[in-house]
Amino acid sequence: MMQSRDSFTQFVFQPSILIVFAVLALAGCRYPVNIERPMTDMQGSELNIGLSENPPWVINTDQGPAGLEVEIIRALAENMDATINWHWDSEGNLLAALSHYQLDLVIGGLTQDSNVSALATPTRAYYQSQYRVGVPEGTSLPSNLEDVEVAVPVVNHIAQALKKEGAIPHPTSDLGKHNEAVANPSWWLKAYGYQVGDWEIATDHHVMALPKGENAWMLAVQRHLNSYPDIEQRLQRLEAGQ
Amino acid sequence: MKIRQLYRLPPDKQQDLNYLIRLEWWNLAFRISIVAILGTVLGNSQAMKVAWLEDMLSLIPPIAFLLAVRFRKRPPNETYPYGYQRATIIAFLCTATALSAMGLFLLGDSLLKLAQQEHPSIGAITLFGETIWMGWLMVGVLIYSVIPPVIIGRLQIKAAAKVHEKTVFADGKMSKADWMTGLAAIVGVLGVGAGFWWADAVAAAIIALDVTRDGIINLKEAIGDLLDRRPHFTSQEEPEYMEEALEAELCAMPWVAAASVRLREEGPIFSGEAFVTPHSNDDLARHLKDASRHLNNYDWRIYEVVVTAWPNEEHSLSPANANPP
Numbered sequence: 001m002m003q004s005r006d007s008f009t010q011f012v013f014q015p016s017i018l019i020v021f022a023v024l025a026l027a028g029c030r031y032p033v034n035i036e037r038p039m040t041d042m043q044g045s046e047l048n049i050g051l052s053e054n055p056p057w058v059i060n061t062d063q064g065p066a067g068l069e070v071e072i073i074r075a076l077a078e079n080m081d082a083t084i085n086w087h088w089d090s091e092g093n094l095l096a097a098l099s100h101y102q103l104d105l106v107i108g109g110l111t112q113d114s115n116v117s118a119l120a121t122p123t124r125a126y127y128q129s130q131y132r133v134g135v136p137e138g139t140s141l142p143s144n145l146e147d148v149e150v151a152v153p154v155v156n157h158i159a160q161a162l163k164k165e166g167a168i169p170h171p172t173s174d175l176g177k178h179n180e181a182v183a184n185p186s187w188w189l190k191a192y193g194y195q196v197g198d199w200e201i202a203t204d205h206h207v208m209a210l211p212k213g214e215n216a217w218m219l220a221v222q223r224h225l226n227s228y229p230d231i232e233q234r235l236q237r238l239e240a241g242q
Numbered sequence: 243m244k245i246r247q248l249y250r251l252p253p254d255k256q257q258d259l260n261y262l263i264r265l266e267w268w269n270l271a272f273r274i275s276i277v278a279i280l281g282t283v284l285g286n287s288q289a290m291k292v293a294w295l296e297d298m299l300s301l302i303p304p305i306a307f308l309l310a311v312r313f314r315k316r317p318p319n320e321t322y323p324y325g326y327q328r329a330t331i332i333a334f335l336c337t338a339t340a341l342s343a344m345g346l347f348l349l350g351d352s353l354l355k356l357a358q359q360e361h362p363s364i365g366a367i368t369l370f371g372e373t374i375w376m377g378w379l380m381v382g383v384l385i386y387s388v389i390p391p392v393i394i395g396r397l398q399i400k401a402a403a404k405v406h407e408k409t410v411f412a413d414g415k416m417s418k419a420d421w422m423t424g425l426a427a428i429v430g431v432l433g434v435g436a437g438f439w440w441a442d443a444v445a446a447a448i449i450a451l452d453v454t455r456d457g458i459i460n461l462k463e464a465i466g467d468l469l470d471r472r473p474h475f476t477s478q479e480e481p482e483y484m485e486e487a488l489e490a491e492l493c494a495m496p497w498v499a500a501a502s503v504r505l506r507e508e509g510p511i512f513s514g515e516a517f518v519t520p521h522s523n524d525d526l527a528r529h530l531k532d533a534s535r536h537l538n539n540y541d542w543r544i545y546e547v548v549v550t551a552w553p554n555e556e557h558s559l560s561p562a563n564a565n566p567p
Contacts, residue, residue, distance in 0.1 A: 032375050032435035035361045121286065121363035212286075213361025213439050215375070222366035223373045 035213035036101045042217065044081040049073055050094035050106040051086060056238035057109030057206070060088065068234055069107040069208065072126075076224045094209075095119040101211050105221065112205040121212050125205035126225035127232075129185040131158050132201065133167070134194030136179050141197045151175055151182045158183055158202045165199060187232050191239035246325050248317040249511060249545045251405070258404040263311060265394065265401055266410065269417075270304040272390040273297060280387055283380050286363040288355050289430030289445035290380055292348045293423060296453050297387060299341055300420075303413040306333030310409075314509070327545065330509040331467045334409040338460035345454030352446035362434050362442040377435045381428050388424035391417035406475065406510045406543055412463055416456045423449040470506035473543075488516065488537055488547065495536075497521055497529050500554060508545060516549040526551055 033039070051070070053060045059067040065086050077084050087094070087103065094106045099119040106120065116122045133150055135141055142148050146166040152159055152175075159169040162183055175182060176192045185204070189196050208225070210218050251259060280294045310330040318325035367376045398414030426445045433441020466474075473482045485503045492501035499521050505514035516537060520526055530549045537547040 032364065032377060033437040035434075035437050035439045121365065124365065124368075210363075211361075212363050213434070215364050215377075215435060218363065219366045219373070219375050222368075226368055226373050 032215040032219065034216045036211065037104070037214065037217070039216045039220070042080065042082060042104065045083075046085055047073075047077055047080075047082045047105070048085050048087060048103045050097060050103045050108075051088060052091045052094060052106075052108035053088075054109035055242060056235055058107055059238070059242075066238075068231065068238060069109070071234070072225065072228055073105065073107060075228070076221065079224065080220075091115075098209055098211050104211070104214075104217065106209040110207050110209055112207055116207065116209050120209035121214075121218065122207035122209055123218065123222055123225060125207055126228070127206045127235075129187065129204040129206065130200060131161070131183060131203065132186045132189060132196045133162075133181055133183045133199050134186075134189035134196045135181050137193045137195060139179070139195070141195055142181070145199060148181060151178065151180050153184070156183075161201045165201065185235075187235040188239055190232075191236040243320060243323060245320065245323045246318040246546060248315075249325065249327060252542050255405055255542055258401065259311075259407075262398075262401045262405060262407060262410060263308065265397055266304045266307055269394045269398065270301065270308070272394065273301050273304065276387045276390070277301065279383050283367075283376065283383050285365060285376050285380065287380065287427075287431055287434065287442050288352055288360075288362060289427040289442045289449065290384075292352060292446040292449045292453075293384065293387070293427040295344060295348060296423060296449060299337075299344055299453070300391075300413075300416070302337045302340060303334075303409060303416075306330075306337055307407070307410055307413075309333065310509075324508075327508040327511060328467075330407070330409050331464055334412075334460065335464040335468065337409075338457055338464050341453055341457030342461055343457070345450055345452075345457050348450035349447055349454060352443050352450050356440060356443040356447065359439065360443070361439040364431065364434055375435065377431045380431045384424050384428050384431070388421040391420040395420065403475075408463060408467070408507075408510065412460050419452070423452050426452075467507045467509070473505050473507050473512045484512065484541065484544075485514075488540065491537065491540060492516060492518055492533060492549075495529075495533060497525075498533075503547070505544075505547070511543050511545040512541075513545045514547050516547050517552040518549055519552055519554045 051058045051065055055067060057067050057069045058065060059070070065088075073084065087097075089097070091106075091108055091110070094103065094108070095116065096119060097103045098106050110116055110122070112122055112125060133145060133148075144166070145162070148167050149170050150162055150167045151172040152162065152169045154171045154173055156169075156171070159171075162169045167183075169183070170180075172178070172180075175184065182189065182194060183201055186196055208221065210221060250256075277294065277297050280290070280297060284290050284294060307330065310333045313329040314326050316326050364375070364377045364380070366373050367379055368374075369379070395414045395417030398410055398417065402408075402410035402414055426448045430442045430445025433445070473484055475482050485505050488503045488505075489501045492498050492503070497520050498518055500519040501516060503514060503516045505512045516533070518530070518533065520529065530551060534547060534549040537549065538544055
């Protein structure tokens with residue numbers, strides 16, 4: 001028994017250790033490396049970025065793409081001396097293109113979910129949108145949400161969580177125009193001058209999507225995201241500017 | 243109803259067993275810490291996933307042993323007149339089945355990942371304000387995950403052989419070999435970092451093979467015990483040949499004309515029957531009882547050998563009966 005173990009070690013493990021160390025020596029400080037597109041190919045070259053509209057993260061303007069994530073990626077490309085080819089499409093098409101290594105990165109206010117991780121690798125959350133309940137300036141916050149009517153966007157994923165708190169969600173198309181309590185991300189509430197309550201209704205974990213296995217690229221994007229400052233203030237400014 | 247006496251280890255062996263129990267508690271504590279730490283750095287790596295599941299499965303043998311040792315202390319009773327010695331083997335069989343099934347599942351899963359050419363993502367992690375490649379952290383944790391099992395595995399093998407605890411012995415052998423699966427995972431993670439997408443799935447498949455192999459070895463051991471295989475000593479592949487020794491003991495008694503013995507394993511200890519042909523029927527009942535007592539004290543591993551008298555022609559040939567009357 002031990003005999004076969006030892007020969008197994010000799011024939012399988014020892015060469016593989018040698019190979020790994022040889023590769024490490026060759027790779028030097030460029031570790032990890034990408035599996036499909038080498039970093040040297042991206043540096044000073046073209047980045048293919050997929051984007052789908054989702055203000056204030058990605059905004060389609062007459063002057064081209066804008067929004068928080070567009071700003072972040074522009075800064076990253078500048079650091080890499082790269083130019084950007086923007087590709088507008090639906091989130092589904094973009095993620096599929098990512099899985100076939102046609103794109104380098106996809107943005108569009110993506111949040112952590114299984115759709116993204118099935119076809120791509122999400123970054124770690126670079127920002128968390130906290131859904132809170134706020135009231136217009138000059139109104140006092142209720143002591144609790146029991147039976148309080150709270151305005152929510154018509155398309156939302158927080159109605160259920162609000163009901164759990166005892167509140168009555170009220171889908172409203174022109175949010176912020178009436179004198180009523182609103183549930184929305186804290187940056188939105190602050191942008192419109194709302195007083196923000198302490199109830200944590202929900203949290204969106206914002207990510208960007210990268211192709212699977214592009215580990216050096218992931219490290220570069222993640223480092224850039226982690227060092228990107230003042231995300232909350234930028235979101236408020238973008239929202240207020242709309 | 244004749245109920246067995248409770249089996250008692252000799253005092254020095256009881257001390258060895260207490261040491262083994264303490265060792266298993268340490269083993270369990272280290273393994274829980276490994277599972278917890280590995281769980282935090284899994285990432286998307288198949289090799290890490292398989293190594294983690296393997297470490298999770300390795301929690302079962304020490305838990306099973308510690309439970310069985312407690313259970314075994316119960317004296318035999320009206321419902322279980324043969325006692326609870328085999329509790330260990332039930333636990334062992336469950337472990338072995340889980341290992342084999344999980345090993346095969348993980349092997350299939352890893353080969354599927356290989357066939358689909360899935361590119362494993364090993365992302366970045368921010369520690370103390372510094373964003374580093376997660377692979378380095380995985381390698382660090384994997385190195386931690388192999389050191390305690392290798393050390394404890396060596397101690398387990400020695401301690402388990404002293405008290406003939408096959409389940410711990412087998413577990414110790416697995417732990418001792420555990421560094422290879424840890425190394426395979428490290429090679430997989432570093433291989434992915436070097437741009438070889440297949441390194442991860444191949445490493446995972448190797449680990450899964452090892453898990454399956456461990457499972458099958460344990461399954462063989464557990465089934466051997468449940469099928470009343472003749473006793474083997476923990477550290478040896480060969481049978482123990484204690485039957486022949488006991489036959490020689492019996493034949494050395496002046497009233498015995500011929501003797502044959504069969505033994506089986508009941509967890510860590512042996513039981514069986516001795517068939518003796520006496521020269522005459524004088525005092526036979528007393529002779530039989532004395533012979534039984536003598537055999538039960540011959541070796542600490544013998545729990546109970548029942549001695550019965552048989553007519554001569556029923557004996558099979560055995561070296562101890564070379565000169566039948």
